Amino acid sequence: MNRFILTLYFSLAIPFIGLAQQEGKYSSKSDYWNNNTPLVSYRLPLPPIGYEPTSIDLDNDGDPDIIKSITIHNTPIMWIDDDDDMKEGDFEGDTDxxxxxxxxxxxxxxxxxxxAAFDWVDTDGDGVADMQVYIDNAPKGTRRGPHYMWMIDADKDNVFNYFDWNTFRLRAWLHEGQSNFIEDYSGQSTFLKAHATTDRLHDLRLNWENPFLFFDYDEDGLTEMTFRGTDRPTNFPNQYTEGKISYVAxxxxxxxxNAPSNEYDFDMSIKFEGEGFDYMDQVHKFENKRVKEADTFIKDPRWRAVSELIYPGFETALDLTYNRGKWDKVVFVYDEDDDCERWERVEFYDPMDLFKTSARNGGLDNHIQSDAVGDRGEWDLDNSGHGNLYISKFDGKIHLYxxxxxxxxxxxxxxxxxAWGGVEDFYEPRHSRKQNxxxxxxxxxxxxxxNNGFIDKIEMDIDGDTHFEKTVSLKELGIDDRCEIINISEMEYKDYRTLHKSMSDAIWEQAEIALEIASKKGLNTSWYAFMKDPKSENQKxxxxYWLQFYIYMDLLDQAKRVKNEIQIKDIDKAYFGGNWNALID
Known part of the structure; x- marks a missing residue:
């Protein structure tokens, strides 16, 4: 270590060590106004009134390159002026x-x-940060970290991570209302993250969640689709990344x-797992200015020198998944009760016990973030359907081929x-689902x-006693279970919108026919008036669906009362064949 570096090290480190020993020197009256108040801690608190930060000119150009100061709890901080616009007398650096x-x-x-550390990167020189890297070297499994995380602001809203300055914790899941997250999860955005200290990562151009993409197709500042790809090496934890995406959701x-007060309302998720695909050709270069001399004071300064990141981006992630990925299984989930307001996805059900509930209890909702009750999961455990979908005849809904x-x-x-409330902090010692x-x-x-790829048997436990009181075989009813296959590799978001609208309209049209049939059969459907006036696409x-089901069950009840077995079979065939008109006399 040369004389300049030694001199600089002691000029920076020793005052801070002394400062740490003087905690409590400043009274609470001199603190920054939002120190440890119940209000949201949006920003780094300035030093106490009366405290004079120290500045250092590393390159001898007449202006400071480093500010030494303190923040809340008399915590030492250092600002490094990477864009050379710091002025003598500044209390803090900037966030561009x-x-x-x-x-x-x-x-x-x-x-x-x-x-911990934050680094803002202005890649295009417009004076506004386009990227932010966050480093947290807290021990693994603690309430804080660790984290190595890049956020990339594609929609230019200047929102990045949310950090709680009272506790020095990343609280990415803090939100107002049900799902207006303070973290930049809304709109067109990207983050890359590894729960590791940087010294555990052999290549800092890669991450574990690599990437998490948020798509805003209609440019309304809200997210219509998410993509999560994870690089999970076979020899983890000895190697943290290997340049292959082996999980996609x-x-x-x-x-x-989605809208204000309903910022997140995902309806469906599809997951691919297996060998996956190599993504090392997905290189994103950017300009990253830095004061190189300051690297000396950082334990692992490699992240400061990163000028390219490797991950599938908005334009390539889906194509690589469908056309380059090698998958062993596909999992599907649909939020049938439309209550999911999570930022990342409708969480998946596991192909486990049908009736056990609670997180990690071996049931469908085994995953800590799954909805205990209300979702529909389907599992293609040999990837025979390649993630494709179909609209069934028996219920008119989307199913996994x-x-x-x-x-x-x-x-x-x-x-x-x-709603949100599954894992407010991922590192809590005990995870709590917080659902009723x-x-x-x-x-x-x-x-x-x-095994032709289409569901042909439906079992129903309607009374909730864990025993199926009704079983229907489409084959025994003479119903062809085959349907048109929907190739998702050819779909854009607008195609999903068209699919959902046409599906909802078709289900409602069948409900209207069912109401007409019920009237002709002498059923009083005024009992179901609540459902007769849908006011949205989802209500259709x-x-x-439920109007048809209730009418179907009432028609069966009617036929059973007169012991008409032929009529019962006709009702089954009309309902599960999606052809109510077959009951018109």
Whole structure:
């Protein structure tokens, strides 16, 4: 280490070590006004009134390149002026191209154990940050970290991570209302993240969640689709990334009904798992200015020098998934009770016990973030259907082509409401789902008994006693289970919108025919008046389905009362064949 570096090191480190020993020197009256108040901690608190930061001119050009200061809890901080616009007398750096180092454990070192850092990067020189990298070297499994995380602001709203300056914790899931997250999850945005300290990462151009993409197709500042691709190496944890995406989850707001106070309303998710695809040719270069001399004071300064990141972007992620990916299985979930307001996806059900509930209890909702009751999951465990879909005849809904089986836990009124509240902080010692799990609930099970890719057997536990009181075989009814296959690799978001609208309209049209049939059969459908006037696309989908089901069950009841077995079979065939007109005399 040369004399200049040694001199600079002691000029920076020793005052901070001394400062750490003087905690409490400033009274609370001199603190920045929003220190530890109940208000949202949006910004880094300035030093106490009366405290004079120290500035250092590293390149001898007459202006400072570093500010040494303190923030809340008398915590030492260092600002590095990467765009050379810092002035003598400044209390802080800026958030367009500067770097902030936080010596949380007050040991005089930066970016070592327990410390954190933010670096803003203005890639196009317009004076506004386009990227932000966040480093948190908290020990693994603690409430804070660790994190190595890039956020890329594609929609230019200047929103990045949300950091709680009272506790020095990344609180990306803090929100107002049900789902207006302070983190930049809305609109067109990207983040790349690894839960690791940078010294565990062999190539800092790569990440574990690599990428998490948020698509805003209609440019309304809200997200219509998400893409999560993860690089999960086979020899983890010895190697953290290997340049292959082996997990992809795609989630869609099919009816595009997100809006203020309903910022997230995903309806369907599809997951691919397997060998995946190599993405090392997906290089994103950018200009990253930095004061190189300041690297000396950072334990692992490699992240400061990153000028390219490697990940599938908005234009290539879906194409690589469908055309380059090698997948072993595909999982599908549909938010039937329309209560999911999570930022990332409708969480998947696992192909486990139909009736067990609670996180990590071996049931469909085994995943900590799954809806306990209310979603419909389907599983293609050999990838025979390649993630494609179809609209079934038996219920008019979207199903996963190639699924061996599936199940729907019914929660008509979204009593087990799946808003945010699954894992407020991923590193809490015990995860709490915070849902109103209830029992009994109705369960429908679906099977593809002839392995042709289409469901042909439906079992119904309507009374919730965990026993199926009704089983229907489409083959025994003479109904052809085959349907038109929807190739998702050829679909854009507008095609999903068209699909959902046409599906919802078709279900409602069938409901109107069912109402007409019910009237002719002498059923009083005024009992179901609540569902007769849908006011949205989703209500057409939901009310249309349930009107048909209630009328179907009432017609069966009517036929059973007169012991008309022929009529019972005709009703089954009309309902599960999607052909109510067959009952018109």
């Amino acid at each position: 191209s500067d770097c902030l180092l936080i010596d949380i454990n007050k040991d005089g070192n930066y970016c070592d154990i327990n410390d 795609i989630s869609l707001d099919l009816d595009n009904d 190639g699924a061996e089986w599936g199940a729907w836990r019914i929660d008509q009124l979204a009593f087990s409401y799946q 799990e209830f029992s009994p609930f109705s369960t429908f099970k679906y099977e593809d008994t002839d 989908y939901n009310y249309g």
